[in-house]
Amino acid sequence: MGVVNDVLDDGVAGLTHNVITGRLEDLVNWSRSRSSWPATFGLACCAIEMMATGAAHYDMSRFGMEVFRASPRQADIMIVAGRVSQKMAPVLRQVYDQMMEPKWVISMGVCASSGGMFNNYAIVQGVDQVVPVDVYAPGCPPSPETLIHAIETLHQKIEDGELMKRRVATGAGANIHVSEIPAAATPVLLGIR
Numbered sequence: 001m002g003v004v005n006d007v008l009d010d011g012v013a014g015l016t017h018n019v020i021t022g023r024l025e026d027l028v029n030w031s032r033s034r035s036s037w038p039a040t041f042g043l044a045c046c047a048i049e050m051m052a053t054g055a056a057h058y059d060m061s062r063f064g065m066e067v068f069r070a071s072p073r074q075a076d077i078m079i080v081a082g083r084v085s086q087k088m089a090p091v092l093r094q095v096y097d098q099m100m101e102p103k104w105v106i107s108m109g110v111c112a113s114s115g116g117m118f119n120n121y122a123i124v125q126g127v128d129q130v131v132p133v134d135v136y137a138p139g140c141p142p143s144p145e146t147l148i149h150a151i152e153t154l155h156q157k158i159e160d161g162e163l164m165k166r167r168v169a170t171g172a173g174a175n176i177h178v179s180e181i182p183a184a185a186t187p188v189l190l191g192i193r
């Protein structure tokens with residue numbers, strides 16, 4: 001093993017860090033956190049709130065996320081917005097598999113996270129049975145504020161670099177649960193986060 005093999009195996013994190021490469025990894029994580037593009041993928045009523053989050057009032061482009069990619073190969077984040085039927089689960093997994101690494105998953109709403117009120121054989125009782133989930137956004141539906149809270153939490157974890165190491169080590173998602181924010185409880189702030 002040498003520097004080249006370490007980088008091939010682990011990316012920038014595999015470098016033996018000095019003051020320059022240490023900063024380089026920070027820069028890569030910072031850029032990843034601010035240019036994560038979601039896959040165009042909505043399953044049920046939660047997707048309406050996801051679309052509202054992308055529209056003018058909430059303006060996801062503030063976070064470098066204005067482009068919902070039509071191709072999973074150009075997407076970093078899967079927002080599972082709505083209940084996952086048994087029939088849809090393999091399709092969801094295929095979309096996830098087609099996304100390039102590194103990639104992350106947000107489970108949006110109680111139906112995606114646990115089946116919600118659809119406690120029956122037709123609905124998957126938690127999308128974590130299909131893909132590793134990094135952040136759970138609660139609510140029925142989660143308000144755009146809640147989804148932004150989940151996105152910002154994920155961005156912070158990507159920037160910290162901790163998530164990448166955990167994914168490589170265990171293959172599991174970060175499993176973070178954020179709290180619900182009622183719609184329009186606070187003004188939508190622009191500027192620093």
Ligand code: SF4
Binds near residue numbers: 112
């Ligand atoms: S959590 Fe509520 S809004 Fe979202 S898919 Fe389920 S029923 Fe619809």
